Amino acid sequence: MSKSYPLLRCLALYREMPWRFALTATLFAASNLSMAWQQWLLGRAIHDVELGKAVVAQADGSLDYSVALGWLAILVAVALGRGLIQYLGGLLALIIGQDLLFILRERIFAQVQHLDLAYHREHGVGGMVTRTTRDSDKLRDALVNFWRQVFETALLIIATVGMLCWYSPLLGLVPLVITLGGMAILVKQTDKLVTLDRAVGQAYDNVNQNLTEGVSGVRVIKAFGLEPSRVADFTTQVNQFAFHSRQALAYACSHIPLPQIIIALGHVWVLAYGAHLVGKGELNIGELVASVLLANTLVLRVEGIGRVMQVFADARASAARIWELLDARPTIVSGQHKLPDGELGVRLDKVSVHPAQKDKAILQQCDLNLRPGEIIALVGTTGSGKSTLLGLLPRLIEADEGLIQLGNDQQGWQDITQLDTENLRRRVHVVAQESFLFSDTLAANMRLAKPDASDEDILEALRLASADDVLLRLENGLDTRIGDRGITLSGGQRQRICLARALLGQASLLGLDDATSALDAATEQRIIDNIRQLKHSQGRSLSLLIVSSKLSTVLLADKVALLEQGRIVAVGTHQELAQHNSVYRELMGVSSGQ
Numbered sequence: 001m002s003k004s005y006p007l008l009r010c011l012a013l014y015r016e017m018p019w020r021f022a023l024t025a026t027l028f029a030a031s032n033l034s035m036a037w038q039q040w041l042l043g044r045a046i047h048d049v050e051l052g053k054a055v056v057a058q059a060d061g062s063l064d065y066s067v068a069l070g071w072l073a074i075l076v077a078v079a080l081g082r083g084l085i086q087y088l089g090g091l092l093a094l095i096i097g098q099d100l101l102f103i104l105r106e107r108i109f110a111q112v113q114h115l116d117l118a119y120h121r122e123h124g125v126g127g128m129v130t131r132t133t134r135d136s137d138k139l140r141d142a143l144v145n146f147w148r149q150v151f152e153t154a155l156l157i158i159a160t161v162g163m164l165c166w167y168s169p170l171l172g173l174v175p176l177v178i179t180l181g182g183m184a185i186l187v188k189q190t191d192k193l194v195t196l197d198r199a200v201g202q203a204y205d206n207v208n209q210n211l212t213e214g215v216s217g218v219r220v221i222k223a224f225g226l227e228p229s230r231v232a233d234f235t236t237q238v239n240q241f242a243f244h245s246r247q248a249l250a251y252a253c254s255h256i257p258l259p260q261i262i263i264a265l266g267h268v269w270v271l272a273y274g275a276h277l278v279g280k281g282e283l284n285i286g287e288l289v290a291s292v293l294l295a296n297t298l299v300l301r302v303e304g305i306g307r308v309m310q311v312f313a314d315a316r317a318s319a320a321r322i323w324e325l326l327d328a329r330p331t332i333v334s335g336q337h338k339l340p341d342g343e344l345g346v347r348l349d350k351v352s353v354h355p356a357q358k359d360k361a362i363l364q365q366c367d368l369n370l371r372p373g374e375i376i377a378l379v380g381t382t383g384s385g386k387s388t389l390l391g392l393l394p395r396l397i398e399a400d401e402g403l404i405q406l407g408n409d410q411q412g413w414q415d416i417t418q419l420d421t422e423n424l425r426r427r428v429h430v431v432a433q434e435s436f437l438f439s440d441t442l443a444a445n446m447r448l449a450k451p452d453a454s455d456e457d458i459l460e461a462l463r464l465a466s467a468d469d470v471l472l473r474l475e476n477g478l479d480t481r482i483g484d485r486g487i488t489l490s491g492g493q494r495q496r497i498c499l500a501r502a503l504l505g506q507a508s509l510l511g512l513d514d515a516t517s518a519l520d521a522a523t524e525q526r527i528i529d530n531i532r533q534l535k536h537s538q539g540r541s542l543s544l545l546i547v548s549s550k551l552s553t554v555l556l557a558d559k560v561a562l563l564e565q566g567r568i569v570a571v572g573t574h575q576e577l578a579q580h581n582s583v584y585r586e587l588m589g590v591s592s593g594q
Contacts, residue, residue: 006319027089036159043290135318142315175266182263197317270295343372351402373541380563433514435494443478449505465500521552
């Protein structure tokens with residue numbers, strides 16, 4: 001379906017539940033067709049009253065109510081039947097509306113997890129949250145109202161106009177033209193409402209982003225005494241949201257009444273022209289009453305569309321925002337090949353990464369060879385591209401030029417773009433400096449890397465990361481809930497647990513992006529020594545690429561790679577670089593003799 005109609009694309013989601021959709025549509029069709037039939041029966045009953053057939057005087061002076069009671073029984077039965085059908089149809093509409101809301105949110109969350117980091121950096125957290133909450137709720141409201149205000153109204157128009165035309169063609173066709181004209185004006189006005197609601201949605205994104213940052217960064221805010229300024233900023237964002245919301249509501253309130261007045265003229269026509277037909281003897285009183293009731297029902301139902309036009313306009317804008325997210329395609333496409341078992345090394349050949357503006361490369365023609373089991377420290381000034389280089393290894397970032405290979409000399413080397421990303425990221429793991437832990441138990445956080453890990457496996461990983469002392473301080477051991485983002489732990493404790501989680505996953509290549517910055521030199525050395533001993537204790541070797549600015553970390557590495565302005569300008573041991581490279585000496589604060 002065309003991407004120009006995002007709301008219709010949402011309606012197409014009803015294909016996920018074809019039987020319930022068909023049953024709901026059938027119930028609403030029966031309800032509205034029986035509405036016209038009910039009005040027709042009422043007209044026939046009134047006509048019998050007009051002719052004196054409903055209540056008949058008997059010869060003995062008594063009254064025969066049999067016909068009137070018969071009509072009463074029929075009308076009550078039809079009303080009860082319609083009521084039951086409407087209840088079931090409305091209930092099913094609500095149920096499938098909620099089911100569609102679940103489907104939308106599930107797809108949005110899956111897409112958010114699937115998209116590249118570059119997309120997340122560009123759009124931020126606020127926009128993602130808004131699409132999952134506010135936009136999805138507005139779509140749910142529209143999908144529920146679709147049955148009552150669109151599908152049911154369309155059926156009612158067909159049944160009503162058909163019945164009026166059966167009485168007299170002009171009696172039905174003129175209200176039809178008037179109704180369609182009024183609805184055309186309503187639809188035309190939705191374009192402006194959609195534009196206004198897009199501004200509301202953007203303002204809501206800003207409020208969400210501000211709120212998310214205010215909660216996540218509460219420590220920084222308190223540390224610098226920023227509470228008044230942050231509250232003032234948030235108030236400004238909320239006022240902007242309120243301003244755009246008022247604009248949208250004001251437009252709806254000032255423009256919707258005109259088409260409603262036009263639609264109401266159909267009721268006037270039916271009454272006037274119907275009276276004319278009665279005068280000519282072409283229509284009886286019962287049929288006139290039925291026609292007026294039909295017209296009244298039609299006008300009230302179509303006017304209801306005007307009252308919910310804001311809902312549909314909001315939903316149209318929300319649907320567009322949701323489909324923009326769902327239609328986004330990851331720039332990193334998974335390959336089909338899997339990495340061989342065993343040790344892994346890395347080869348970088350003329351690798352370059354350019355920013356979106358393409359004006360200056362982040363990495364330029366980088367060459368590096370990390371042998372299996374080797375530890376290389378990657379050093380450089382801030383902004384030299386160290387984190388970007390690490391992000392290339394599990395394909396969190398894509399290289400624009402050059403070749404990245406993983407493997408070993410015995411089993412061969414494979415181009416990283418040909419590898420299955422799920423398999424790649426199980427074997428290649430990067431631990432960031434900003435340690436992220438979920439608000440769950442310690443054991444649950446650890447098992448993210450290996451869901452079937454036993455408690456003994458977790459304890460061994462904690463020991464390797466020198467984090468077993470952290471466990472001793474937790475009241476409930478592995479079952480201790482560690483709070484949002486691990487707020488109950490110190491920075492060094494969080495870093496060691498994140499490192500332990502990576503070691504539990506038994507990756508063959510590990511990148512540490514300043515992931516030991518909060519650790520003391522002795523703890524750091526114990527961790528590196530434990531990793532080196534894996535070859536002897538567990539029969540596996542782990543290759544390490546460590547980003548660090550600490551001399552104590554660099555001294556633990558087999559080799560050092562120096563990054564300068566996006567280029568790897570030197571690779572060697574610490575002693576070699578300290579003796580022959582002035583940039584390295586200045587960066588690490590050492591002399592040529594050290």
